[in-house]
Amino acid sequence: MRKDVYVYDLAGRLLAEQFPQWAGLPLTLLDPAGSDHVIFRLGADMAVRLPRGDWAAGQAEKEHRWLPLLAPGLPLALPVPLGLGKPSPETGYPWNWSVARWLDGTVPDAGTLDGPGRTRLRSVAYQLAGFLTALHHLPPANALLPGPHPDLVGESLHARDAGTRSAIAATADVFDAPAMTAAWDAALGAPPWSGQPLWFHGDFHTGNLLAGPDGRLSAVIDFGGLGLGDPACDLTIAYTLLGADARAAFRTARATDDATWARGLGWALSTGLNAYTTYAATHPLVAARTTRQVTQALTEFRRTA
Missing domain, CATH: 3.30.200.20 (Phosphorylase Kinase; domain 1)
Incomplete structure (x- = not known):
């Protein structure tokens, strides 16, 4: 069959x-x-x-x-x-x-949004910041549903170290391996999250967003990675959809400190490399999206290093 x-x-x-x-x-x-x-x-x-x-x-x-x-x-x-x-x-x-x-909409495209004046992409950046602000300020899990919630325990950035370094080596002919290594070391060396555990989406990238005909975001989908902890993993969206100008607006709107920003860049680099090494050879769309994700992360690292 x-x-x-x-x-x-x-x-x-x-x-x-x-x-x-x-x-x-x-x-x-x-x-x-x-x-x-x-x-x-x-x-x-x-x-x-x-x-x-x-x-x-x-x-x-x-x-x-x-x-x-x-x-x-x-x-x-x-x-x-x-x-x-x-x-x-x-x-x-x-x-x-x-x-x-069912939720209507199309996956937003950075190339379509990043037009003259980049006003639409900046508008999307503010929407993203507003969504994450609302998500991160929701009541803790026990206030919504009493009891232990092991399904909400997320993966740590340090747990991805071996896999990320392996992916850096495997893609050295595609991306700048020394820059990736330096960016990854900086992410692992950043101070850890010390605040209260916050809700995070866990897989917050372009493919899990929907937008209407006007380009404004309408929905967020695929919450399989939902959890509580360090919100830095959700900053991946700054590299999968936003360019430098919109990314700066997004960071300002989120009031993101340097350590969280560095860890977020590490999440973007690690998840982008993982998807690239797993799917890019057979999925052209994944190859394009993850290439953008990794190169945007490296651009940001070079700008802020």
């Missing part, structure tokens, strides 16, 4: 088994979707997300638990879940999956 036929059949059978009220609605496969999920549009106003592997298996349950609690306090729309699907012995599908509200 062809892969596309198989995933349509799987999604249809899961819906019929667990959400029969939606089983008769048309399914439209999004291609490409993402590295973590196969995504369908379900009818006019819903989406079905099926994890591709065990690395994404906990995301549906996390989003189902937290997004309805966080969404009312945020200035952009979120894909609030409508139903949490369960593993299905009947179909052999082993992970939780989800049905969520």
Whole structure:
């Protein structure tokens, strides 16, 4: 059976088994979707997300638990879940999956936004800063839902050291390896976050944003990396979408201190290199986006070093 036929059949059978009220609605496969999920549009106003592997298996349950609690306090729309699907012995599908509200919009493009006067990109920079300010100031997890929350413990920047240095070596013929090493060392050497743990998106890059026809942001999606801790990881967006001028406006609007900014640059470098070494050879769009991410991070490092 062809892969596309198989995933349509799987999604249809899961819906019929667990959400029969939606089983008769048309399914439209999004291609490409993402590295973590196969995504369908379900009818006019819903989406079905099926994890591709065990690395994404906990995301549906996390989003189902937290997004309805966080969404009312945020200035952009979120894909609030409508139903949490369960593993299905009947179909052999082993992970939780989800049905969520469909959000219209297109992924913003830096080249389109960064036009004459760059006013649209600066406007987006202020929207991004406003969203992160609102996210980081939401009540702590225990105030929203009592109990231990191990699913919100994020990865540390230092835990990425070996993988990042390996990626620097692997891409030395593409990017400036000495500059990457210096930028990475500076990020690891920056003082750690000493404030209260703050909410972070955890994968805050261009591909997880939606914009309307006017270029203004309308939604933030894919909260599988949601957590509490150092908010520096969310500064990755400053390198995946913003240029130097808009990035400066974004930093000022966020009132970001030097240490957090340095750690954020490290997150941008590390995640960009990881995606580049994993996907760039077979995905031209990923290659273009991650090349921009890494080169923007190096540009910023050279400017501030």
